[in-house]
Amino acid sequence: MGSLAGPSPDDAALWRADGPNLVIQAENLDFLGQLPDAAFTVIYLDPPFNTGRAQTRQNTTSVRSATGGAGTRSGFGGRSYQAIKGELHRYDDAFTDYWSFLEPRLMEAWRLLAEDGTLYLHLDYREVHYAKVMLDAIFGRDCFLNEIIWAYDYGARSRSRWPTKHDNILVYVKNPAAYHFDSATVDREPYMAPGLVTAEKAALGKLPTDVWWHTIVSPTGKEKTGYPTQKPEGLLRRMVAASSRPGDWLLDFFAGSGTFGAVAASTDRRFVCVDQNPAAVDIMESRLSQAAQVVRL
Template identity: 75%
Template sequence: MTSTPFSPDGSSLLVHADNAEYLPTLPDGAFTMIYVDPPFNTGRSQRRQQTTMVRAADGAGDRIGFQGRSYTTVRGLLASYDDAFDDYWSFLEPRLREAWRLLADDGTLYLHLDYREVHYAKVMLDVIFGRECFLNEIIWAYDYGARATRRWPAKHDNILVYVKNPTSYHFDNAEVDREPYMAPGLVTKEKAERGKLPTDVWWHTIVSPTGKEKTGYPTQKPEGLLRRAVHASSREGDWVLDFFAGSGTLGAVAARTNRKFVCVDANPQAIEVMERRLSHAARTITPESPLAAEITHHTP
């Protein structure tokens, strides 16, 4: 069992804390994979202001963008909404910067959003990571829920995938589950039996309302979705992180695939669900717990 500065005894952790306060206590480069599924900003009343990037002398700006170029940010509010936050992007941006810091050099970020926000997040991550570190936009397509009659029904989420280092990131497609060919008659029998590697469009049902996977948490994601990302972007024994952990799906997948995990959430309901689901595989800490004090002591 591998120890770390944030888990001296090597145990996986469920952390009941505000991620903005907890993430800065973790050491640089600690995680091979980070999955971020923040609250979707689904409010209808919106106000947008312009964000402008001004090219600066190398090393002089406050942002690094494409090919390592330096930028100074002339920034108003990127967006404000009435559903959850006065400024969603002021809420999300510092947490994504922490994600960049916490990724190992061979690490990968999966940012799960919906169609309302993904284009803004893409611009933000291009600035934080650099455009050369963009790996994929995964489309998670499903067929469940309400049917629109005056537009095409929205039946997908978007997952932006960025790597810390575009020349040394870990990706193992041999570990990924395979899919049936849509036209098996066009390939050999051996290929049809083996199946094909997934593309950047992942067809996967939502969590069944009556299935054994269901926890009752309203935004629960299916294990099959996370298992594919975990297998591709981490190895057995690696540490993975979810700091909007919700029902703890990343932790459940990590525990079954011999990864170590840290799942963080400030919602007591989420912690209760995760404890029922993951108490066999992790210990729960709060900022006031003795282990948290030990973690803070060990953290640089």
């Protein structure tokens, strides 16, 4: 569909429910405010993992929509949002910086999710436990659906501890009484002990559990774009298939190489992908320009 210099970030008409798929180059908080409440069925976020606590961050105060302010929402242990932050600060002073980075973006994700919507937050072991408490406060503990473990077997091997070969994906829903989930649409896996089930079951395979064994993107495979944190399409296809329907709008505002958009396009979903990195948007323009309008704000 091509690339545009694009409207200004203040142009609230850039996204329309009947408009084109979008790839947006922008700082995500600058752009997300123009998107309407409850517009997206699935939001997938793969933010910086904070491995060295060295990211450049923007501190922004966000206000929840009509359901009330963040400071009054009851979350983990019945305590208020600010109380939770205070307690975490006492345990890990350095985390305050990452919280300031992630908190307003997760609050925007809550606002943008449809009533039947699902958030997938992709992190690693360094931050996932803090993020779980943060999401309990923003969404409510009753909205926690799963923690998915993505297990892979590739890369260096530590000799001083158990090698770390998994990522964590926290799954939260907007409304625990109304979220969409259809496991019948998800790809099946081989049984680990096929001799213990009937031949028919072994041939059909089993539905995935909350532990997903899936290889990383092959360094020599056709999916490889050269983007350093690219995730495999098969991993994201499970999320999209289970938690959305053809025609639904999906959002990724740490889009990187655009894998989420590629999966959405291949499964007849609509998508908005946002990233501020020009190199990432260059890759997405090459990968998704036939399916999306690319706008550089």
